Amino acid sequence: MPPSTPHERLRAFGNHLVEIHLWLREELARLREGVDDPGVRSRDLRTHCLAFCAALTRHHTGEDAGAFRVLGERLPELAPVLRELEADHHIVADALRRVEELVGGTAPSDEVRAELDTLAALLETHFVYEEKKLVRALNGLTEGSTESLLGVPLPASQDG
Template structure:
């Protein structure tokens, strides 16, 4: 029996990486839009922030333990790229901790928004570099699962709130 769901067999892992990044970009935009919005309660903002931060952390931890290990074995010339991306993951994790602290406290909206802008810029640079350097190699992989390689399942088709199919 194949480890893939029927939907996963139709998609290459590099393309799935792009889908996950698109979903994370959209979630971050929603989170940023909620900062300072009088219609968004602080508790809802904190909940959304914690869910987003957890999703990014799961994705990066999954990549480090999954896709990056497989690619290091199968495409050794990617080692320098993989090391750079892992270093980025540590920078993103530090920024996520600062965002969580700000959203969990009584920080003014402009300070939260500034930190989210920093996170958005860091993630965008990271995602573009990762996609440029890894999509073809990921698309060539023939074994594994989206969650096992990329840390999270594919985002919902309806653009809903979580990365599940």
């Protein structure tokens, strides 16, 4: 449920981060289920994979250019954490490229599943660390939008 007042909305960017991560986790879980579902055609799996990969890429690119830049300017003590998270984004991008290649080719489902499992483990570690280190700082921000700071709007809602 979105915050009820503009002040609450502006001070909930950390909470928005958690909501976006929950949504990404759910989408990845659906994607992983699709690999093992014989009723899911490879074209459908590829389409879902590309949509998930694009959303995750937008989120990480948005964080690098938005939230991380703003937090780095306002809270220089977070610089080591932000550098580590940006490095994670590159590792995740490499994993996404491998997943896209496997799903786009003729890789057996167990190979696709293994790469998605690796991606899921990587993302879980990344998300937990990021939330632990940044939620409080993000909730302290009073300017910007969820999309400008975190790369994507809140799932199933509009952030204005």
